[in-house]
Amino acid sequence: MHFDDQLQRYFGTTDLDALPSGALDAGIDRMRVDLGLEEDRGRRFALWSLLYLLGAAPDLDIAFEDSADREAARNFMDLTDHG
Template sequence: MDFDDQLHRYFGSADLDAVPPAAIAAGVERMRVDFGLEKDRGRRFALWSLLFLLGAAPDLDAFDDPADRDAARDFMDMMDKDR
């Protein structure tokens, strides 16, 4: 799942600065629903990662597989180091 494709799918633009706040909120809600319905682990992780970057990711216990929770923790640590 390509990052720009996700942005276009949920927000209609790859430039989030150009997206109105109400559209951001609606896109985040759609992403959260899709995250809950998605069965593919890679796609779920991609959705979770973008939600994390937007400050809207579900808790790590949303991942059933411990390896996915570990990967999410690693992602969070990596993003924290860049700040």
């Protein structure tokens, strides 16, 4: 999953600053639905990561059944918060 591809898919643009009113919330809602339906661990992690960067990610215990995935998410959070 490429970052720009995901932005284009969910928001119709790669420039989030150019989004019309309400489009960010609508895209986030679609991402949350897809996250809930996604079974592939890598794609699920990518969706969760983008939601995290947008400040809209669900809690780790809700998003990930596997403890290794939760730990990877914690590492991602640490890297992005302290980068």
